[in-house]
Amino acid sequence: MSPKRDPRHPSKPIPVPRSRTQSRRVPQSPGPSPSYAAVASGDVASGDVASGDVASAISKEPIKRPGLRGLMFFRWLGSWQFLLLTTLAILTGTLAFAVTSLFRMPNLPNCRAIFWPTASAAMRLQCAESYAGQGSVDFLLEAIELVEKLPDDHPLRAEINTKVETWSSQILTLADEQFHLGELETAIATAQKIPPNTAAANEVETSINRWKRIWDEGSETFEEAKEKLIEGNFKDAFGLSVRLLDVSNDHWSKTKYNELTKLIGLAREDSRKLGKVKRLISRGTVSSFKEAIKLLSSIKSESVLYKDAQELKKTAAKDMLRVAENALARQELSQAEEILAAIPRNQGLDQEIADFQVFTEAYRRAWSGDALGLDAAINRLQSLSKERPLYDRAQALMGRWRSEIKALAQLDAARQIAAQGNVSDLRSAIVQAKQVGTDNPRWDEVSDQISQWEKRVQTTEDQPILVRADQLAGVGTPQALRQAIQEARRINPNRALGDDAKKRIDRWQARIEAIEDRPLIEEARRLAAAGDLAGAIAAASRISPDRSLYGEVKNDLDSWRAQERNRTLLRDANSRARSGNATDLASAISTANQISSSSAQYANAIQQINRWSWDLLSLAESESRNSLDAAIRLAAQIPSQAEAYPSAQSRIQAWQAEVQAAEQQTELIETESPQDFADTVPTVGGGLESQQFPE
Incomplete structure (x- = not known):
């Protein structure tokens, strides 16, 4: 039996109390433990002496008696209670092991x-x-x-x-x-492992074919729906997603259906984003590019439009490079750098962006505009080797700058030739400058210089002509003015002094026309003052609209024509009114009423309209005895400005009342019964038998 252990320190045994007379323990010797009888009799201490060497131990050491507590413990170990507990523990463990072994597979x-x-x-x-x-x-x-x-x-x-x-x-x-x-594939591989000599093996091929057919159906529907989403046909894609519900496979009818519905919603949103991105890219501004890249980055990789978004991002990056280079060409460095910083990286354009940095430095040097700056820019671009992505673009740009350097050299040589300022040197300078081709980037600058030299040559050549023309026009006669005009027309309108010559010609022509047409205007005004409007109009009409004094005579001519027209109207009205019948009076009133209130004949016209209106009203009164309707029509033709107008309106109202009363009487008679009407018919004797009136 092993010694008891301390619960607080399991590794340490509880010390056994010693007898007061026991001075020390006998050291253990290797070998078997002492027998239970020796220990119980107290002749040998437990564990101290081997059973085979008891006599030797006794002869070497004096016998030590155990203490009272130790003696009681050893006696308990040999008691029947300890034996009973030990036996029960052994039986219980054996029974549990047997039951566990019995029920466990x-x-x-x-x-x-x-x-x-x-x-x-x-x-x-x-x-x-x-x-x-x-x-x-x-x-x-x-x-x-x-x-x-x-x-x-x-x-x-x-x-x-x-x-x-x-x-x-x-x-x-x-x-x-x-x-x-x-x-x-796992399902097919599993089914193919079934032993061939079983009934289930006969169903393997049928099951595999059914699985493949169902799988192909679901796969084709799913892929077709994705293609519709890429095309932007969301309606058909949704219809195909519904078809997945009918697929006899949980993976397609549930998992992939849910996946497809999410893809549809995501694609619908991403499609709107791509549309907005394209509009933003087309604007070509820094802010629009930034917003476009931000939207493209928000499209997730699981979207069916993710590939389109990536392609569009590459396109946007290329467009940004192009816009940045255009900004550099316009010397807008800050805008170019801002666009460059906004270009998305890892889009296969990192080398292009690095090359663009070289372009930026080259453009900066070329901005000086002189040959030295252009040459320095060319040297900077020469650092790009053939394998660089912008090598071809650099070569084209260097070729352009070399052409500019050549153009600047030719223009500088031409300016040195034109420095003397005479016509011959200027013409030589123009010939020298024209050697620069029109397709050269510096052609606009060269063309402006050529135009300046050509104007100087033309001015030098044509100035004497204008001087001679001015001298001729100084005489002031029509003949001298015509000679001056003829001299000035020697200058081509497209030459430097062409505008000056034209202005002089127009001014001298106007002076000639004024000298010729002034007598006609004075004659027309004299005739008009004398009352001969027809003669005044005839005289003024001889001045055509393209003559210089036509504007002066036009107002007089319009006034005279209006007065003549009013006279003609009043004359025609008087002629028509002479007959005195109602129709001619109404026509005369209408004709006279056309005369303008600002005309001198207006007062006479009003006087005649008043007289003719009273005559027309009198005729209407006479006509009322025969026909009220005819009388009303005549009186209605009297104009509102006539003195007879109020009386005419009063009579018209009275006559209309009579007409209405007569119509009502007629309607009342027509509603009487036939018997009432028969009672009023005269008899054979000529008298009336009876006369009845309606109540």
Whole structure:
């Protein structure tokens, strides 16, 4: 029995109390423990002396008696209570082990340790059932393999075949579950592992074909829906997603359906983003590019439009490089650098961006505009080797700058020739400058210089002509003015002094026309003052609208024509009114009423209209005895400015009242009965038998 341990320190034994007379313990010697009898009798201390060497120990050491407590402990160990407790503990442990062993199946590690060539068929079947109970494909296949090694004529073959069929069906069921989980290849591989001599094997090919058909149906529908999403046809994509619900596979009808609906919603949102991105890119501003890149970065990788977004991002990056270079060409450095910083990296354009930094430095040097700055810019671009992405663009730019350097050299030579300022030198300078081609970037500058020299040459050549023309025009006569005009027309309108010559010609022509037309205007005004408007109009009409004094005479001419027209109207009105009948009076009133109130004939016209209106009203009064309607029509033609107008309106109202009363009387007579009408018919004797009136 091992010594007791201290609960607070399990590694340390509880010290056994010693007797007061015991001075020290006998050291242990190797060997077997002392017997229970020796210990119980107290002749040997427990664990101190081996049973085979008791006599030697006694002869070497004096016998030590244990203490009272130790003696009581040893006596308890030999009591019947201790023996009873020990026996009960042993029996309880044995019973628990037996029950556990009885109800527990052999575990896998034990089956793995069996040497199968010598194992019994019952052991194989028992381990196979244990394997199959795990429920996985590998364990089911291992269970089948374990029992299939038994011969066909074995006594347990019938039971084995039944179990193999069951296990094969379970494998096919697990394969179908794998198919529904979306693991088609795994399901096919699992089904193909089923033993060929089982009933489940006959269903393998049918199941695999059905799985493939269903899988192809779901896959085609899903991919077609994704293509519709890429095209932006969300309606058809949604219709295809609904078709997935009818696919006989949980992976397609549930998992992939949910995935597709999410893709549709995401694609709809991303499609709007791409549309906005294209509009932003087309603006070509720094802010629009930044916003476009931000929107493109928000399109997630699982979106069907992610690839389009990446392509569009590359396009945007290239456009940004182009816009940045244009900004550099306009010497807008800050804008170019801002665009460059906003270009997205990792889009396959990192080398282009690095080359663009070289372009920036080259442009800065070229901004000086002189040959030295352009040459320094060319030297900077020459650092780009052939394998660099912007090498071709650099070569083109260097070629342009070399052309500018050549143009500047030719222009400088031409300016040196034109420094003397005479016509011959200027013409030579123009010839020299024109050697610069029109396709040269500096052609505008060269062209402006050529135009200045040509104007100087033309001015020098044409100035004497203008001087001679001014001298001729100084005489002031029409003949001298015509000679001055003829002299000035020698200058081509497209030459430097062409505008000056034209202004002089127009001024001198106006002076000639004024000298010629002034007598006509004075004659027309004299005739008009004398009352001969027709003669005044005839005289003024001889001045055509393209003559210089036409504007002066036009107002007089319009006034005279208006007065003549008013006279003609009044004359025609008087002529028509002479007959005195109603129709002519109404026509005369209408004609006279056309005379303008600002005319001198207006007062006379009003006087005549008043007289003719009273005459027309009198005729209407006479006509009222025969026809009220005719009288109303005549009186209605009297104009509002005539003195007779109020009286005419009053008579019209009275006549209209009479007409209305007559119409009502007629309607009343027409409503009488036929018998009432017959009573009023005269008899044969000529008298009336009776006369009845309506109540």
